[in-house]
Amino acid sequence: MTDTVKSAPASRRQREKPKKSERARAETRLGWILAGPAFVIMLAVTAYPIGQAVFDSLYSFRLTAPDDRSFVFLDNYILLFTDWGFWRPFLVTVLITVVTVAVELVLGFALALVMHRALKSLRGLLRTAILVPYGIITVVSAFAWYYMFDINSGFVNNWFSWLPGISDELDWFSNFGTAVTVIMASEIWKTTPFIALLLLAGLAQVPDELVEAAKVDGATRWQQFYRVTVPNMKAAIMVAVLFRALDAFRIFDNVFIMTGGEANTEVLALLAYRQSISRLEIGLGSAVSVVLFACVLLICFVAIKLFKVDLASGTDAGGGKAKKGGKG
Template identity: 55%
Template sequence: MSTATAPAPAPAEKKKDKPHQSDRAVAENKLGMKLVAPALIVMLFVTAFPMLQALWLSLSNYALTAPDDRSFVGAQNYVTALSDPLFWRTMLVTVGIMVVTVFFELVIGFVFAIVMHRVVFARGIIRTSILIPYGIITVVSGFAWQFAFSGTNGFVNYWLPFVEDNFNWFGEQFPALFAICVSEIWKTTPFMSLLLLAGLAQVSEDMVEAAKVDGATWWQRLWKVILPNMRAAIMVAILFRALDAFRIFDNIFVMTAGAVNTESVSFLTYRQVIEQFQIGMGSALSVLLFLSVLVIAFLIVKLFRVDLAAARQEG
């Protein structure tokens, strides 16, 4: 959950000022740069710098348990990773989780947003409770659902019809992925619904009313008026949530630890570095993971024609 806000476009209040004297503009330019410098330096220090380090490490065969055997291997780690079925299997699982969770979050989140938009009573209670899944630690959500799906101590099997009481959700790939997705969707749908609610508030009531007067059904109003006007909100929400879902790690770690083919690319990378101490291969996977995020971001932006300017506060 590392995408929280996509704040507003800049009102160009500076334009109200009198035309600057040029030295004042220079001074302002200087001050601005000074003020943003710490932020820029810190951000680059904590990401770009380690990423370059990863790029360098990924070119060696380097395991911490055999530090004397370190050697330069060029692109060998990338070749091994990209030709390994395990890498592609985790990629498929990750993309699958991403598509499924984002889809359901969008649909359920939209329903929630409409309810919250219309509801008149208990508004405060609903808005407060919707923040609870958002605030809860992902690890806790993972545990809660893992135990809920447990055959020995949970309740899901007893509540669901057509499911045997001792059914083992974590014994096979699809049931286990289902449980993981439930935890993920539960926790992040509220955030999605708040984003959509903000978008819904932008849709002009007059337009909806006008459509109604023209005899449009509820369904037509939804598809012809409301959704097109929320387009920007929906696209930004999809972009942020998709990239966040692609990084899925916590729920998998807690609920299956990657067993029964539920491993994500993030989890695979983590295991190479932290459990196998294969710093070289782990770094290569880190770089590949980073590139995958870039590709997915690019695809979503192109495919859905997301207006990045809106997301980048430039209006």
């Protein structure tokens, strides 16, 4: 999906150019030949299912009652938008997205700075160490966190019982506050390295001369960071935030494994799963999926249009531009 978003503005820019040289046209052609097959496959495996989901969402259709299938137009959507059962998971999803992305951004920045400043000899080792959580399959990490906090098998209650509020009798997954905290902590633990890496790439793009110049002008460390480094890597930050926000909004595994939506921790993806897979209500489930998809699109749109995220930054093509922007 991100690919289609990526290619849309790029191709539009190309079309707007008045006259292309022979070489430019040849390059465009080569570009299409190289990317075309992948593009077609992407369409086949994304556009078709999306279209099918939109179509199904207009029907009342239960898999185990195929004869009762009927066209209900927007009824499924009306049901969703007028039901707290939809808004609650929606708000929980937003909460998880906002909190995890914010915390990850701060932690990721810290890790990126550590990696950036680390001695050359240590850098490789450090990067690998920091990346380990990201390399773990989400379901596996979800189980690990679940068993850590589980009241029957977890060690957290035992180890941290000296902290106020934690005791052997604390069932983390039985109420919203504690359950969602564990879910978010696991999410943050696992994906902070991703943000850190993207930010590290951004940090590497900030020219040393700028920081040095600021130093010469008497800027404090904080000023160097806030006034020079951050503005120069804005593109990298926005890309990191956008990617993580899209990911976080589609959170599923952690919630599915740890609470299964209990204690009001249900998120949109889980709601879609429950309607389509557990209840076998294909129409309603498709409607939830379509809404989820629309939300993701909206986040993309807001990021790209309002915050002007340049998704091509970080690649060779975008790197130069980011620098240019920094200078201007």
